[in-house]
Amino acid sequence: xxxxxxxxxxxxxxxxxxxxxxxxxxAALGWWLLRVATAAALGIxxxxxxxxxxxxxxxxxxxxQGDLFRVETAAAVAAGLLVLLRPRPSSWLAALLVGASxxxxxxxxxxxxHVGAVGPLPDMYExxxxxxxxxxSASAEAATVLLAGLGLHTYRKxxxxxxxxxxxxx
Numbered sequence: 001x002x003x004x005x006x007x008x009x010x011x012x013x014x015x016x017x018x019x020x021x022x023x024x025x026x027a028a029l030g031w032w033l034l035r036v037a038t039a040a041a042l043g044i045x046x047x048x049x050x051x052x053x054x055x056x057x058x059x060x061x062x063x064x065q066g067d068l069f070r071v072e073t074a075a076a077v078a079a080g081l082l083v084l085l086r087p088r089p090s091s092w093l094a095a096l097l098v099g100a101s102x103x104x105x106x107x108x109x110x111x112x113x114h115v116g117a118v119g120p121l122p123d124m125y126e127x128x129x130x131x132x133x134x135x136x137s138a139s140a141e142a143a144t145v146l147l148a149g150l151g152l153h154t155y156r157k158x159x160x161x162x163x164x165x166x167x168x169x170x
Contacts, residue, residue, distance in 0.1 A: 031087075031154070034147060034150060034151050034154070035083050035084055035087055035151070036084070037143075037147050038080070038083050038092075038095055038144060038147040038148055038151055039080035039081070039083050039084045040080075041099070041140045041141075041143040041144040041147060042076040042077070042079055042080035042083070042095060042098065042099070042140070042144055043076070043077070043080055044136065044137070044140035045072070045076045045098075045099070045102060045137055045140040045141055045144065046072070046073045046076035046077050046080070048133035048134075048136055048137040048140070049069040049070070049072045049073045049076070049137065050069070050070070050073040051133060052069060052131070052132070052133055053066040053067075053069035053070050053073070054066060056069055059122045059123070059124065060122050061117045061119075061120055061121060061122040061123070062119070062120030062121075063120050063121060063122065064122060065122050065124050068121070068122075068124075072098075072102055075098045076098055076102075078094070079091070079094045079095040079097075079098045080095070082094055082095070083095050083148070083151065087151070087155065088155070089152060089155055092148050092151040092152035092155055093148075093152060095144060095147075095148035095151070096144075096145060096148035096149055096152060098144070099141045099142075099143075099144030099145040099148060100141075100145050102137070102141045103138060103141035103142055103144075103145060105124075106134065106137065106138050106141070107138065110124045110125055110126060111126065111127065111129075112127070113125075114127075
Protein backbone atom coordinates (compact mmCIF):
# COMPACT_ATOMS: atom_id res chain seq x y z
CA UNK A 1 0.00 0.00 0.00
CA UNK A 2 1.51 3.33 -0.97
CA UNK A 3 2.24 5.85 1.72
CA UNK A 4 -0.29 8.76 1.38
CA UNK A 5 2.37 11.30 2.30
CA UNK A 6 4.69 10.10 -0.47
CA UNK A 7 1.93 10.07 -3.06
CA UNK A 8 0.85 13.63 -2.36
CA UNK A 9 4.34 15.09 -2.35
CA UNK A 10 4.68 15.08 -6.10
CA UNK A 11 1.14 16.19 -6.87
CA UNK A 12 0.59 19.74 -8.00
CA UNK A 13 -1.52 21.81 -5.66
CA UNK A 14 -3.44 24.87 -6.66
CA UNK A 15 -4.29 27.64 -4.25
CA UNK A 16 -7.95 27.89 -3.40
CA UNK A 17 -9.37 31.11 -4.78
CA UNK A 18 -11.84 32.97 -2.70
CA UNK A 19 -14.37 35.33 -4.24
CA UNK A 20 -13.00 38.80 -4.77
CA UNK A 21 -15.15 40.56 -2.19
CA UNK A 22 -13.11 43.44 -0.94
CA UNK A 23 -13.51 45.72 1.97
CA UNK A 24 -15.43 48.20 -0.16
CA UNK A 25 -18.09 45.59 -0.98
CA UNK A 26 -18.76 44.91 2.69
CA ALA A 27 -18.84 48.63 3.37
CA ALA A 28 -21.33 49.15 0.52
CA LEU A 29 -23.51 46.34 1.84
CA GLY A 30 -23.42 47.83 5.33
CA TRP A 31 -24.27 51.25 3.91
CA TRP A 32 -27.30 49.82 2.08
CA LEU A 33 -28.44 47.93 5.16
CA LEU A 34 -28.21 51.10 7.23
CA ARG A 35 -30.28 53.02 4.69
CA VAL A 36 -32.91 50.28 4.42
CA ALA A 37 -33.14 49.82 8.21
CA THR A 38 -33.56 53.57 8.75
CA ALA A 39 -36.26 53.76 6.07
CA ALA A 40 -37.98 50.69 7.56
CA ALA A 41 -38.05 52.25 11.03
CA LEU A 42 -39.51 55.44 9.56
CA GLY A 43 -42.02 53.33 7.64
CA ILE A 44 -43.18 51.62 10.84
CA UNK A 45 -43.56 55.00 12.50
CA UNK A 46 -45.54 56.30 9.52
CA UNK A 47 -47.79 53.23 9.39
CA UNK A 48 -48.67 53.42 13.08
CA UNK A 49 -49.44 57.14 12.91
CA UNK A 50 -51.50 56.72 9.74
CA UNK A 51 -53.47 53.87 11.24
CA UNK A 52 -54.20 55.71 14.49
CA UNK A 53 -54.95 59.14 12.99
CA UNK A 54 -58.74 58.65 12.56
CA UNK A 55 -59.11 57.69 16.24
CA UNK A 56 -57.61 61.04 17.27
CA UNK A 57 -59.57 63.35 14.97
CA UNK A 58 -61.88 64.26 17.85
CA UNK A 59 -59.00 65.68 19.96
CA UNK A 60 -58.95 69.21 18.61
CA UNK A 61 -57.78 72.75 19.15
CA UNK A 62 -56.99 74.68 15.97
CA UNK A 63 -55.47 71.42 14.67
CA UNK A 64 -56.65 67.96 15.58
CA GLN A 65 -54.32 65.31 16.93
CA GLY A 66 -55.30 63.19 13.93
CA ASP A 67 -54.04 65.94 11.63
CA LEU A 68 -50.75 66.04 13.52
CA PHE A 69 -50.49 62.26 13.13
CA ARG A 70 -50.97 62.66 9.38
CA VAL A 71 -48.25 65.33 9.26
CA GLU A 72 -45.96 62.94 11.16
CA THR A 73 -46.80 60.24 8.62
CA ALA A 74 -45.91 62.49 5.69
CA ALA A 75 -42.67 63.64 7.33
CA ALA A 76 -41.61 60.06 8.12
CA VAL A 77 -42.36 58.87 4.58
CA ALA A 78 -40.49 61.82 3.05
CA ALA A 79 -37.46 61.31 5.30
CA GLY A 80 -37.43 57.58 4.59
CA LEU A 81 -37.51 58.16 0.84
CA LEU A 82 -34.76 60.76 1.11
CA VAL A 83 -32.52 58.34 2.99
CA LEU A 84 -33.16 55.62 0.42
CA LEU A 85 -32.96 57.68 -2.75
CA ARG A 86 -30.61 60.53 -1.84
CA PRO A 87 -28.41 59.60 1.13
CA ARG A 88 -26.84 62.97 1.87
CA PRO A 89 -26.16 64.58 5.24
CA SER A 90 -29.36 66.61 4.86
CA SER A 91 -31.34 63.39 4.36
CA TRP A 92 -29.83 61.76 7.43
CA LEU A 93 -30.44 64.94 9.41
CA ALA A 94 -34.08 65.03 8.30
CA ALA A 95 -34.56 61.41 9.39
CA LEU A 96 -32.87 62.16 12.70
CA LEU A 97 -35.08 65.20 13.33
CA VAL A 98 -38.30 63.36 12.42
CA GLY A 99 -37.45 60.47 14.72
CA ALA A 100 -36.18 62.64 17.57
CA SER A 101 -39.14 65.03 17.50
CA UNK A 102 -41.67 62.20 17.55
CA UNK A 103 -39.77 60.31 20.25
CA UNK A 104 -39.47 63.42 22.41
CA UNK A 105 -43.20 64.07 22.02
CA UNK A 106 -44.22 60.56 23.03
CA UNK A 107 -41.62 60.00 25.76
CA UNK A 108 -41.03 63.34 27.38
CA UNK A 109 -43.96 65.56 26.61
CA UNK A 110 -47.25 63.78 26.22
CA UNK A 111 -46.70 60.56 28.17
CA UNK A 112 -45.30 61.78 31.47
CA UNK A 113 -46.12 65.50 31.51
CA HIS A 114 -49.60 66.97 31.15
CA VAL A 115 -48.76 69.99 29.02
CA GLY A 116 -52.33 70.84 28.00
CA ALA A 117 -53.26 72.67 24.84
CA VAL A 118 -50.47 74.88 23.52
CA GLY A 119 -51.44 77.40 20.87
CA PRO A 120 -52.91 75.51 17.91
CA LEU A 121 -51.87 72.12 19.36
CA PRO A 122 -54.52 70.13 21.21
CA ASP A 123 -54.15 68.56 24.65
CA MET A 124 -52.48 65.27 23.72
CA TYR A 125 -51.75 63.94 27.21
CA GLU A 126 -52.08 60.17 27.31
CA UNK A 127 -50.57 58.49 30.36
CA UNK A 128 -50.61 54.92 29.11
CA UNK A 129 -48.67 52.62 26.82
CA UNK A 130 -51.77 50.49 26.18
CA UNK A 131 -52.80 52.36 23.03
CA UNK A 132 -52.34 50.04 20.03
CA UNK A 133 -49.08 50.81 18.26
CA UNK A 134 -47.77 53.37 20.75
CA UNK A 135 -44.93 51.20 22.03
CA UNK A 136 -44.11 49.98 18.52
CA SER A 137 -44.03 53.55 17.24
CA ALA A 138 -41.79 54.70 20.10
CA SER A 139 -39.43 51.79 19.44
CA ALA A 140 -39.30 52.61 15.72
CA GLU A 141 -38.62 56.27 16.53
CA ALA A 142 -35.79 55.31 18.90
CA ALA A 143 -34.33 53.02 16.22
CA THR A 144 -34.63 55.86 13.70
CA VAL A 145 -32.70 58.21 15.97
CA LEU A 146 -29.90 55.67 16.46
CA LEU A 147 -29.71 54.58 12.82
CA ALA A 148 -29.94 58.10 11.38
CA GLY A 149 -27.29 59.30 13.82
CA LEU A 150 -25.05 56.44 12.72
CA GLY A 151 -25.80 57.22 9.08
CA LEU A 152 -24.92 60.87 9.55
CA HIS A 153 -21.70 59.92 11.33
CA THR A 154 -20.62 57.30 8.78
CA TYR A 155 -21.51 59.53 5.84
CA ARG A 156 -19.22 62.23 7.17
CA LYS A 157 -16.50 59.68 7.79
CA UNK A 158 -16.89 58.13 4.33
CA UNK A 159 -16.72 61.48 2.57
CA UNK A 160 -13.93 63.01 4.66
CA UNK A 161 -10.74 62.72 2.57
CA UNK A 162 -8.55 63.04 5.65
CA UNK A 163 -10.28 60.19 7.50
CA UNK A 164 -8.19 57.47 5.80
CA UNK A 165 -4.87 59.28 5.93
CA UNK A 166 -2.45 58.17 8.56
CA UNK A 167 0.34 60.41 9.67
CA UNK A 168 3.57 58.78 10.75
CA UNK A 169 5.18 62.03 11.78
CA UNK A 170 5.64 62.67 15.47
